[in-house]
Amino acid sequence: MSKVPEQPPPEPEQPPPEHEQPPPEPELPEASSGLPGTSSGAPPRSRLRLRAALTCLALQFQATRVGAAAMFGTAAVTGLLPALAAWFGKLLFDEIGHGGDADTGRATALALAVAGVGAVTAVLTQLAGYLDEVVRQRLVVTVEDRLFARVNEFRGLRHFESPAFHDRLRLAQEASQDAPHNITMFSQSAVRAVATVTGFTGVLFAVWPPMVGLLFLVGGAAFVARLHQARRQAEVSEIVSGKYRRRLFYRGLLTDPRAAKEIRLFGLGGFLHTRLVTALGDATSAELRVARRGVLVQSGFALLNTAVTGLGTVVVAIGAAHGRFTVGDVTLFIAAAAGIQATFGGIVTQAGMAVEGIRLFGHYTDLMETPDDLGSGSDxxxxxxxxxxxxxxxxxxxxxxxxxxxxxxxxxxxxxxxxxxxxxxxxxxxxxxxxxxxxxxxxxxxxxxxxxxxxxxxxxxxxxxxxxxxIGVTFQDYMAYDLTAQENIGVGDLDRLHDRDAVRTVARAAGIDEKLSSLPDGYGTLLSRVQVDDYDASPGVTLSGGQWQRVALARSLLRTxxxxxxxxxxxxxxxxxxxxxxxxxxxxxxxxxxxxxxxxxxxxxxxxxxxxxxxxxxxxxxxxxxxxxxxxxxxxxxxxxxxxxxxxxxxx
CATH class of the missing domain: 3.40.50.300 (P-loop containing nucleotide triphosphate hydrolases)
Structure with a gap:
C-alpha cells in the first residue's frame, strides 16, 4: 500500500508567513533578454566579439587543418600577383615606348611574364574557390555537430520551454550556417588584401606618394562606416528574431497536415496567412531601413573614392605629358589605384559581413557556454x-x-x-x-x-x-515520429530498436500489433505522409489518433x-x-x-x-x-x- 502523508491544512488566501514560504529560487542560467552580452556582470561586448572571432578562426583549423592552411597560403600568393602583373606591365609599356630602339626579346619576355602571372592567378583563383568550399563545408559540419551535441547535453526542459532560448537557438543555428563562412571569407580576404595593398603601396610610392595617403584615408573611412552598418544589421537581426520565429510558427501551421483539418473547417487560412505576412513584413521593413541607410553611406564613399582616383590619374597624366612620368608609370599608377580601390571595396564588404557574422556567432558561443538547466545553485x-x-x-x-x-x-x-x-x-x-x-x-x-x-x-x-x-512514461502529449512503425516503438529502448520480437510483444500488449502487421510493409512501413527517405520511395501511411496513442503506449512498455x-x-x-x-x-x-x-x-x-x-x-x-x-x-x-x-x- 502506498503511504500518503496526512493532508496539510488548507492554504490561506494570503501568502503564508515568511518562515513557511519557499526561499528565493537560485538564479536561472539564462539572461533575461536571451541575448549574449546582456546580463549583468558580463564581459565587455568588444571582448565577447573578439572571443567569438578567435573561436571561429580556431574552428577552421580544427575542422580541416590542411585545408585551412592551404586556403590562407593561396590567398596570400593570389594577393601578391596583381602587383607583380602590374609591375611587369609597366616594364613592358616602358620597353615598347622606346619605339624602334625597343629590345624585342625583352618585350617578348615581359609579355610572357604578364601572361604567365595571369595564368597562375586564374589557376590559383580556382584553387582558392575549391579550398574555400572545402573549409566552409567542413566548418559547417563541425559547428553544427558541436551545437546540437551541446543542445543534447541540456538534461532538463527549462531551456526548451523558454521562448527566449528558442530565439537564441535560432540565431545560433543561423550563425552555424553563415557566420563561420563569412568570417572565413573575411579572414582570407584580409590575408589577400594585406598582400595586395603591400605590393601596390610600393608601386604608388614609386610613382606619386601622396596618392597612398589619400586612398588609405578614404578606404579607412569606408571601412569604419561599413563596420557601423554591420553592427546595426546584427542588432536588427536580434530585434526581429521573435518576429521571424512567429513567421516560422505560422508557416508551419499552414503546411502541417495535423492542423489542415481545423484550418479548413474554421476558415483559418486567411487569418494565419495575414499573421504570417504581418510578422514577415515587420521584420523585413526594419531590415530594409538599415539597408537603405547603408546604400546611401556606401554610395557616398564610392563617389569619394572615384573622385580621389580621378584626381590622382589627372596628376599623373599631366606629369607624363611634361616628361616626369613614363607611359609605364601611368599604366602602373592606374592599375595600382584600381587594385587598391577594389581591394578596399572588397575588404570593406567582407568586413561588414564578418562583423555581422561575429556578432551572430556570439549567440553560438553563448549557447555553447550556457550552463545546464538542472542543479543550478545546488551542490x-x-x-x-x-x-x-x-x-x-x-x-x-x-x-x-x-x-x-x-x-x-x-x-x-x-x-x-x-x-x-x-x-x-x-x-x-x-x-x-x-x-x-x-x-x-x-x-x-x-x-x-x-x-x-x-x-x-x-x-x-x-x-x-x-x-x-x-522510468517508462506514456506522456499525454506523446510524439508521433515520422519513422517506420518498428522505429516508432523501438525508440522507447534504443538497445532493442531492431528487436522485432520485443517490439511486437509490446505492440500486442497495446493492441496495435494487428494494425501494424497489416500495413503495406508491415513494421517497416513509414508512418508519415510528409517525410520520405528517397525521392522514389513509396509514400507512408498515417494512423488515427487512437492508433497513434497505442503506438506511444507500446513505446513506453518496451522498457520492460x-x-x-x-x-x-x-x-x-x-x-x-x-x-x-x-x-x-x-x-x-x-x-x-x-x-x-x-x-x-x-x-x-x-x-x-x-x-x-x-x-x-x-x-x-x-x-x-x-x-x-x-x-x-x-x-x-x-x-x-x-x-x-x-x-x-x-x-x-
Whole structure:
C-alpha cells in the first residue's frame, strides 16, 4: 500500500508567513533578454566579439587543418600577383615606348611574364574557390555537430520551454550556417588584401606618394562606416528574431497536415496567412531601413573614392605629358589605384559581413557556454551516483515548484509516497499540477524547494540518464515520429530498436500489433505522409489518433526493466471497448511494478492501491476508491458526476 502523508491544512488566501514560504529560487542560467552580452556582470561586448572571432578562426583549423592552411597560403600568393602583373606591365609599356630602339626579346619576355602571372592567378583563383568550399563545408559540419551535441547535453526542459532560448537557438543555428563562412571569407580576404595593398603601396610610392595617403584615408573611412552598418544589421537581426520565429510558427501551421483539418473547417487560412505576412513584413521593413541607410553611406564613399582616383590619374597624366612620368608609370599608377580601390571595396564588404557574422556567432558561443538547466545553485545538481533498482519507495517531501520566479506556484508543498510494487492513481482538474509532478519525477526540472527521494537518495545526486532508464512514461502529449512503425516503438529502448520480437510483444500488449502487421510493409512501413527517405520511395501511411496513442503506449512498455511506469491519460483517444481492453492489458503488464496512473476517467483508476486527489498544486485527498467514496469529498463528487453520465434505466 502506498503511504500518503496526512493532508496539510488548507492554504490561506494570503501568502503564508515568511518562515513557511519557499526561499528565493537560485538564479536561472539564462539572461533575461536571451541575448549574449546582456546580463549583468558580463564581459565587455568588444571582448565577447573578439572571443567569438578567435573561436571561429580556431574552428577552421580544427575542422580541416590542411585545408585551412592551404586556403590562407593561396590567398596570400593570389594577393601578391596583381602587383607583380602590374609591375611587369609597366616594364613592358616602358620597353615598347622606346619605339624602334625597343629590345624585342625583352618585350617578348615581359609579355610572357604578364601572361604567365595571369595564368597562375586564374589557376590559383580556382584553387582558392575549391579550398574555400572545402573549409566552409567542413566548418559547417563541425559547428553544427558541436551545437546540437551541446543542445543534447541540456538534461532538463527549462531551456526548451523558454521562448527566449528558442530565439537564441535560432540565431545560433543561423550563425552555424553563415557566420563561420563569412568570417572565413573575411579572414582570407584580409590575408589577400594585406598582400595586395603591400605590393601596390610600393608601386604608388614609386610613382606619386601622396596618392597612398589619400586612398588609405578614404578606404579607412569606408571601412569604419561599413563596420557601423554591420553592427546595426546584427542588432536588427536580434530585434526581429521573435518576429521571424512567429513567421516560422505560422508557416508551419499552414503546411502541417495535423492542423489542415481545423484550418479548413474554421476558415483559418486567411487569418494565419495575414499573421504570417504581418510578422514577415515587420521584420523585413526594419531590415530594409538599415539597408537603405547603408546604400546611401556606401554610395557616398564610392563617389569619394572615384573622385580621389580621378584626381590622382589627372596628376599623373599631366606629369607624363611634361616628361616626369613614363607611359609605364601611368599604366602602373592606374592599375595600382584600381587594385587598391577594389581591394578596399572588397575588404570593406567582407568586413561588414564578418562583423555581422561575429556578432551572430556570439549567440553560438553563448549557447555553447550556457550552463545546464538542472542543479543550478545546488551542490547536488551534478548527479552521477548509480541508480539501484527500486526496492522501497519514491517519496516527495514538501515539494514546491513554479516555472518562473515571477510566476504562480504550480506545486505547493506536495507530500507523496509511492511504495514499490503498488499502483497510485492521480486525479485532479486541469491545472492541478499532475503533469508537472510527472516532469519532476522524470527530473526534467528540479523542485524549487523540497526533495524527491529514490529509496532514500535525493534524485539530484543520481545519474540522470540512468534514472530515466528506470522510468517508462506514456506522456499525454506523446510524439508521433515520422519513422517506420518498428522505429516508432523501438525508440522507447534504443538497445532493442531492431528487436522485432520485443517490439511486437509490446505492440500486442497495446493492441496495435494487428494494425501494424497489416500495413503495406508491415513494421517497416513509414508512418508519415510528409517525410520520405528517397525521392522514389513509396509514400507512408498515417494512423488515427487512437492508433497513434497505442503506438506511444507500446513505446513506453518496451522498457520492460523500468521500475516506475507512468501512464498520463494513456487511453484518452480510445473508444470504450478499446479502453477496456487496454486497461485490462495494462493491469497485467504493471503487475508487481510501481505505477503512477493519471486519468480524467476515474473508472480507469478504481483498482489503484491508492488514489491521490490534487487541487491547486497540493494533495487534497488520498485513499482507496472505497475510502474516498466514503469520505464524500472531492473525489466522490467527481466520480458521482462522471457515473451519472453513464447511468441509464435500461442498464441493470
Amino acid at each position: 547536488l545538481g551534478s548527479g552521477g551516483e548509480p541508480v539501484p533498482a527500486l526496492r522501497h519507495t519514491i517519496e516527495l517531501r514538501d515539494v514546491w515548484f513554479r516555472y518562473d520566479p515571477s510566476g504562480p506556484w504550480v506545486l505547493r508543498g506536495v507530500n507523496l509516497t509511492l511504495t514499490a510494487g503498488t499502483a497510485v492513481g492521480l486525479v485532479g482538474r486541469n491545472g492541478a499540477g499532475k503533469s508537472t509532478l510527472v516532469k519532476l519525477l522524470c527530473r526534467f526540472y528540479d523542485p524549487v524547494r523540497g526533495t524527491i527521494l529514490w529509496d532514500g537518495a535525493d534524485i539530484r545526486t543520481l545519474d540522470v540518464a540512468r534514472l530515466r532508464r528506470r 526493466d523500468a521500475d516506475l511506469l507512468i501512464l498520463d491519460e494513456p487511453s484518452s483517444a480510445l473508444d470504450a471497448q478499446a479502453e477496456h481492453e487496454i486497461n485490462a492489458a495494462l493491469r497485467r503488464h504493471r503487475e508487481g511494478r510501481t505505477s503512477l496512473l493519471i486519468s480524467h476517467r476515474l473508472s480507469a483508476l478504481r483498482d489503484a492501491d491508492v488514489i491521490v486527489v490534487m487541487t491547486d498544486g497540493a494533495v487534497a485527498e488520498a485513499g482507496t476508491h472505497d475510502e474516498l467514496m466514503g469520505a464524500e469529498g472531492q473525489y466522490a463528487s467527481l466520480f458521482t458526476l462522471q457515473a451519472a453520465g453513464y447511468q441509464d434505466t435500461r442498464v441493470g
